[in-house]
Amino acid sequence: MADYAAHRGPGGAPGLILNVAVLGVGMHIGAWRYRGDDAATFADIEFYQELGRQAERGKLHAVFLADTLACAEENFERPNLGALDPTVALTAIAAVTKHVGLVATASTTYNEPYNLARRIASRDQLSRGRASWNIVTTFVPDVAANFGGARLPPPTERYERAEEFVEIVIKLWESWEPGALVGDKASGLFADASRVHRLDHEGKHYSVRGPLTLPRTRQGRPLLYQAGSSEQGRDLAGRFADAVFVAQNRKDEATAFRNDIRARAAKFGRDPDHVKITPGFLPILGGTVAEARRRKEELDSLGGDAELRKLALRVGVPVSALDLDKPLPFDLIDANPDFRGSQGFRAAAIALAKDENLTVREILYQNGGGHPQVVGTPEQVADFIEDWYRDSAVDGFNLMIDVLPDGLRDFVDQVVPILQSRGVFHHDYVGETYREEMNIPVPV
């Protein structure tokens, strides 16, 4: 509990960060069949706006949207986890909310920095200071095929480009100094040109002149989330990120990860308290443990063998190599050095399996979609959150809700009040912007 004080939110309020991560209509593969309404609602405005309203009712810090730039085989079995452009979905949410942060995942590999900087800044303006960008570099061959061919840049190049990309985006966001928009109607001075700056960036991968079409936003600039836990990803986080999304299945490893990112931030001359680590966490709630387990079993029965296939993909072996009642085939996993998927998800699943000597079936039970999972009562879910938080393993969590929006409503009704009464989670929003809610000043 050494640096628990570091977690404190604005005004000394409890600083636990809770976001809702929106992947399709819920993190569980059976979610679309479990839900009450039409299967097409994953692309309906009311679905997203209801999520925003529920998140804000629960005083959550942000709605976090995934992004998928391809339609793969698995998307014929259930909704694509990031079917809609996140900017569009989050703007629809912005229109019916006032406080909740809006985090959109977007790829540095398949966007142009000027377009992306402008799009996020536009969202930041229209949400009055609530936008965040979750930086990903994208490692999916299906995506590469939609963007000019099968070439998938190797990780080193991807991250080199990402670093230059992020630098440009930040410079564009800051190309108008605070106050450069004068707006003096009497004199006719709209903007002070001497306080608006070109970038004239000529780098290895990009050439961007600037300035941006938009002035500085209310929160200084949008927050940067980072996802990806490879060596290069961690460095990117240490250098730039205000917050990090990661898969961590064990408290000790989560602690080590958090310490590592904080150390990297310090190495880059930053205050480690200004980088918040929020791993994914999957609560499956019931009034009793038995009830929660029934919910999980019903969801599993609706998901077919999709969870098994997803695990196979995650660790990089064919599904036929997995036996529900045996351990993971570590020899096969090690024999695949060309693995191009997420290093973070693979490492998390392997660590969990090895450490607790789990069968494949047991992994699927504890490791919901690659993240730690508690199938239990609101108190048990609150216990897990509080335990990791108080021990400084995390600054908060991205809640990977099993079924949306119902699972979120249950969390808000049942878990949030417990965390509030325990003095861990704030009782209300206190800031004007997402940056203020996160208690992270604008980096200098």
Place this chain on the structure above:
Amino acid sequence: MADYAAHRGPGGAPGLILNVAVLGVGMHIGAWRYRGDDAATFADIEFYQELGRQAERGKLHAVFLADTLACAEENFERPNLGALDPTVALTAIAAVTKHVGLVATASTTYNEPYNLARRIASRDQLSRGRASWNIVTTFVPDVAANFGGARLPPPTERYERAEEFVEIVIKLWESWEPGALVGDKASGLFADASRVHRLDHEGKHYSVRGPLTLPRTRQGRPLLYQAGSSEQGRDLAGRFADAVFVAQNRKDEATAFRNDIRARAAKFGRDPDHVKITPGFLPILGGTVAEARRRKEELDSLGGDAELRKLALRVGVPVSALDLDKPLPFDLIDANPDFRGSQGFRAAAIALAKDENLTVREILYQNGGGHPQVVGTPEQVADFIEDWYRDSAVDGFNLMIDVLPDGLRDFVDQVVPILQSRGVFHHDYVGETYREEMNIPVPV
């Protein structure tokens, strides 16, 4: 009045199309100083949502948003005409409206087809079938500088790329057959994979595999607007466009343009009635002519010499070559064969000036920002609209309102009822989608 019947809307309703074009806080250069509220509201959500509400109150067909991918010198003098990403602004409008169409300008030169197709389809899903894309190829050197360097593709290459780009976007929008999203919860069949198709497009400029992340939208696919009246632009319109935005300052030339596009559509095997031509039109309203002129003069006095400089840019001569009390310097204009601006705007201004033997001052009076302008009473504005419409010079207009949102509110209160009582404009929305309102079936 030969084919006035062709204009008829759904159910035989009057078929005049009226959109509001949103460029900054109004088409007039002095708009930002004339308005009552803060100069920063051009980037505020309430400004855009109020426009949507006013447009819908007036039963207008669409809100049409400009796009600018650069910040130029003139943007220090007044709001950038397309500062915000149009997708973001239109989604905010979608959230508070039910019927009005949402047209976003986007460049084929500075986007990737997969990203753009997905973004527009996302907007179409969340607006429940109201999205449209205004296709532009972009000819601004300032923009090129923000995207990898100073290279500005020559028109032929721009349009060749545009054609391939549009083909891909349409195929992506149609990659899920109608009904491919089955959503049968009992059997667990989410989508029928046999009815979702890859493109496997391998063209000269793009390689895109597909399919899109989203199923077919409610209106079949988003409408295609096209802007640009060069030879290649017209062919693109004839081949693909559901509607065309153009600058036309004379009724006879507008008629010729409309006939030309209709003929090109027929040449491509399409029904000419399925391409709607809606030039820009700038009404400046007053209770009396004197009142309207006072409004115009006040706006002009707030605009400084910006209108003059804009005209110089539009015809491709230095501002010093223009004398308010003399005709345009046609010799200088002709001596600039490398002119890279909009051919349509230049031709429209020159035709008007030559035909009516106007001084520069008179051009600025009749040619508001490159479009025909009526400074007068609601009846006079209605007369102009009705005259061009009944004579089949146009299918409708993009209203380039002088000052937003006030000028739009005045138009809705004062001009719309006149057009309705004359049987020219519909009394209410009758369709479920923007495509139905426009009475344009999904192209086969």
